Amino acid sequence: MAHREGGIRLSRLLTSEAARRGAAHFNAGEYFEAHEAWEEVWMAAAEPRRSFYQGLIQLAAGGVKLRRGQPGAAVKLLRKGSERLRRYLASVGGRAEETWLAEFLRAVDACREELSRRSEGQAAMANAARLPRLPVG
Numbered sequence: 110m111a112h113r114e115g116g117i118r119l120s121r122l123l124t125s126e127a128a129r130r131g132a133a134h135f136n137a138g139e140y141f142e143a144h145e146a147w148e149e150v151w152m153a154a155a156e157p158r159r160s161f162y163q164g165l166i167q168l169a170a171g172g173v174k175l176r177r178g179q180p181g182a183a184v185k186l187l188r189k190g191s192e193r194l195r196r197y198l199a200s201v202g203g204r205a206e207e208t209w210l211a212e213f214l215r216a217v218d219a220c221r222e223e224l225s226r227r228s229e230g231q232a233a234m235a236n237a238a239r240l241p242r243l244p245v246g
Contacts, residue, residue, distance in 0.1 A: 122161060123245065125150055131165065136242040140172030157200045164193035168217060172240050180224045187221040187240075209244050216241035 123129045131146035144166055151162035167190030174183040191214050198210055220240055 122158065128162075129245075131169075132243050132245050135165070135169055135172070135240070136245065138172070138176075138239050140169045140176060140240070144169035144173065157197055160193055160197045160200070164190045164197060166190070167193060168240065171221075175224070175240070180227055184221050184224050187217055187224075191217050191221070213241060213243060 123132055127146045127149045131143045131150070134140070134143035134146060147162050147166050147169065151159060151166060154162055167186050171183045171186030171190060174180075174186060194210060194214055198208065217240065
């Protein structure tokens, strides 16, 4: 079943091999590789898709910080990425409460809130955490 966001299918946003590769890396917890793949797509994209990919890149960068045991930096990047993706959603007229993207962002927010409650001393626990998966495939 194809996931939809407003009138936009996730599969239509992941049109290039690099975009699909980024999603696969992200879902595997390979956040650096996802960041690199999406950056390639982001550089060539026009608005509003450029903002969509920039938000994903920020989430992936948050995942990198998470893996490095830097939950404070991860929280900041996850917030920035979520905010950018919400602005993207609003710009394309998506109704947030009825979309796959909004559901994904709620899961990211829950992860971010959990990390916010942890202290820097719990970096090892944060390092083991994973971000929500994108609803592909």
